[in-house]
Amino acid sequence: MIVWMAVAAAAAGGESDENFRRFQVSLQGGALHDGSDAYDVFADRDRLPTWGGRFGVRVHDRVELVAGLAHAGRGAQVALPDAPGADFAPQNNELLAALSTNALTLGPRVDLGLLDERVLPYVQTQLLTMHGMARLDDDGRRNDNLGQVRGAGVGAGLLGVAGVELRLPVGSVSLSLHGELGYGAVSPIRLGDLGAIAPHGLAGNGGLGIHF
Amino acid sequence: MIALFIASCGWNNLPYQDFTSVDAPLWNAANAVATDDGLYVALPHAGALMRVPQSGEPARVDVGAGTVTRIAGAPDGQTVIAFVERSVCTAQRLRDCERDETLVEVRTDVTLVRDGVAEAPQEIDGAFNAVSFSDDGRFAVAHLDFTQQFELDGVVNLTSVAVVDLAENTTSVVPIGFAVDQVLFVDDGAGVAERAVALSRNAVAEIDLGASPPAVVATFPLTLDPDTQRDPSGVDLTPDGRYALISTSSSADLYAIDLVNKSINLIDLSSVPATLRVDQMADRTVLVFGQRAVVEVMDHDLFEVDTVVLDEPMNQVETIGGTALLWSNGAAHDLYRLSLDSNALVEYRLQNPAVSVHVAPTNEFAIALTRAEGGSGGGVDAIYDGHPGMEIVDLNDDDSEPFLLEGQGLGVQFSSDGTNLNALVLQEGVDYVFRYDLYARQASEIALSAPPVAIGAMPDGTFWITHTSALGLVSFLDPVSGEITEVAGFAAQGILESPELTQEMAQ
Numbered sequence: 001m002i003v004w005m006a007v008a009a010a011a012a013g014g015e016s017d018e019n020f021r022r023f024q025v026s027l028q029g030g031a032l033h034d035g036s037d038a039y040d041v042f043a044d045r046d047r048l049p050t051w052g053g054r055f056g057v058r059v060h061d062r063v064e065l066v067a068g069l070a071h072a073g074r075g076a077q078v079a080l081p082d083a084p085g086a087d088f089a090p091q092n093n094e095l096l097a098a099l100s101t102n103a104l105t106l107g108p109r110v111d112l113g114l115l116d117e118r119v120l121p122y123v124q125t126q127l128l129t130m131h132g133m134a135r136l137d138d139d140g141r142r143n144d145n146l147g148q149v150r151g152a153g154v155g156a157g158l159l160g161v162a163g164v165e166l167r168l169p170v171g172s173v174s175l176s177l178h179g180e181l182g183y184g185a186v187s188p189i190r191l192g193d194l195g196a197i198a199p200h201g202l203a204g205n206g207g208l209g210i211h212f
Numbered sequence: 213m214i215a216l217f218i219a220s221c222g223w224n225n226l227p228y229q230d231f232t233s234v235d236a237p238l239w240n241a242a243n244a245v246a247t248d249d250g251l252y253v254a255l256p257h258a259g260a261l262m263r264v265p266q267s268g269e270p271a272r273v274d275v276g277a278g279t280v281t282r283i284a285g286a287p288d289g290q291t292v293i294a295f296v297e298r299s300v301c302t303a304q305r306l307r308d309c310e311r312d313e314t315l316v317e318v319r320t321d322v323t324l325v326r327d328g329v330a331e332a333p334q335e336i337d338g339a340f341n342a343v344s345f346s347d348d349g350r351f352a353v354a355h356l357d358f359t360q361q362f363e364l365d366g367v368v369n370l371t372s373v374a375v376v377d378l379a380e381n382t383t384s385v386v387p388i389g390f391a392v393d394q395v396l397f398v399d400d401g402a403g404v405a406e407r408a409v410a411l412s413r414n415a416v417a418e419i420d421l422g423a424s425p426p427a428v429v430a431t432f433p434l435t436l437d438p439d440t441q442r443d444p445s446g447v448d449l450t451p452d453g454r455y456a457l458i459s460t461s462s463s464a465d466l467y468a469i470d471l472v473n474k475s476i477n478l479i480d481l482s483s484v485p486a487t488l489r490v491d492q493m494a495d496r497t498v499l500v501f502g503q504r505a506v507v508e509v510m511d512h513d514l515f516e517v518d519t520v521v522l523d524e525p526m527n528q529v530e531t532i533g534g535t536a537l538l539w540s541n542g543a544a545h546d547l548y549r550l551s552l553d554s555n556a557l558v559e560y561r562l563q564n565p566a567v568s569v570h571v572a573p574t575n576e577f578a579i580a581l582t583r584a585e586g587g588s589g590g591g592v593d594a595i596y597d598g599h600p601g602m603e604i605v606d607l608n609d610d611d612s613e614p615f616l617l618e619g620q621g622l623g624v625q626f627s628s629d630g631t632n633l634n635a636l637v638l639q640e641g642v643d644y645v646f647r648y649d650l651y652a653r654q655a656s657e658i659a660l661s662a663p664p665v666a667i668g669a670m671p672d673g674t675f676w677i678t679h680t681s682a683l684g685l686v687s688f689l690d691p692v693s694g695e696i697t698e699v700a701g702f703a704a705q706g707i708l709e710s711p712e713l714t715q716e717m718a719q
Contacts, residue, residue, distance in 0.1 A: 145661075151704075193705040
């Protein structure tokens, strides 16, 4: 896909000078799938919602180097079943489980300029490194209770998406909307003694930005 | 945005949008095993075994891929028996088993753990949820206790026991022919276990532990009529190990099984006994009757029975070196002290019915934990009726001293240093230990971080207390100084892990 887009971009020629925008800054939200049992502790749906931003530098007429930062914060009130013997001595049957991740991405984007650079289909591959931290708390009302456990770790991964960007020129800048869909995979992130998470599966993002 | 990040950093501001659940509790605070090297607890959700030392970091014991379902502590204070269920893939590829659960077999093995290290597991075939240990700590017999919660899955043979030789780390499954729910051990007179007596409905089996492998040497039917059921209600061995004395819940006969001559003697009792207890010092057996207000004392030479009349029926017996304590966990308020030499009886009147009785190691006092009971009226009796309580019974006198408790009493432990004798009382939902000096009659409270679940003693005399904390909390209490060391959060280990599937080894 990337090769095809590169060939097509080369055949289409470069942007006209008046529409050339070297930099982009965007805000975006999205989600990465995680269907594992481990993630089920933190959320009742199999997706990790993210939000963040990205910054791009066009290094070629049709190639842009894009760096991004995506944050996710997900948590749940976890219900625990009664322990054996709980008929006589009831347990504390709930806790809070929160997962936060921060992913740094970097990779090339190859696009096509259609309709006078107002519609730009693109493909993008990115290497990513993700820092994850889980926090468990058996009494969310107190800040100093003993039942507070934290585990953190780092993983690496790959993200590949295809998308479309719509641009609206406004003076010397362009405003844009983009949407993209693809696949992402992160190596297991070992969260201390708690275990590991490894988000992988369908990935989607959407956002708006400015090009200048 | 920065403010948002900062706000989300505090422990009382954790983000949560959803409600989720896990399939099992993170730890079992009611089933802890104390050994020289720490307190062991099972983590049902992670399927792991955790060692919580008094100092240092808690650590998981590597028992291999599997789920620890139950643990028990051997009398040596050093060995933990862990029952481990392992999911074994019987197909060529693990991927096939992940798609088809019928290709997965759940197998149970017994793993011995010493000093935090698991020894080679011994696979056993059958359903077991209880372990009985010989006094010398050499043997353990695993069986199915029907009074406890258990789950059955697949084709299961309930008619066998697993004999574990703790010294040799070997396990033998011994077919009994009926479902065993109680096991006693007979020693050779020098304290070395040589036989086990396994009991169940309608039958008793004698197992030779010295044979290789252990095997049943005799079976004794409790009835010859297949339409009649005889469920043991009480069982004990005479001090010489010759007779197994068995009372049943449906007959006024006492079965005296002669393990030497392989015969059964039937002894007539005045009613259906609730339970019995053999006193080693007096060499006599005490029997109480739930429906009749008498206690019977039987000698072991001629099996002659003396009957002593009570005011209320009793259904529980404790023997403490020539003396028996009789009490009831029903509606009765009496507690009796019976001298087994003279049959002299002392009556104590409790304010409320007892739920448990705990005798101090010096045998000078007993503490009865009592429950609230419904009642009308006014005055002090109404106050007692509406609250759980604790009564201190002076076993050298006929005095008892009642206390109201804030919560239902969960357990009692004693500490004695020769000068002081302290009782430590745990109450349900109450976050302190009530400490009472039984000599000086002085009370104090030791604050806890969370309400307790259970209390017990470490081999070095320190007390452990487990709490109602979801992520795990154990307090180690120095009974002399009252200093508490808390270890918390260990039950979170492995919360994100699932039990592993293992591949069956090629034959």
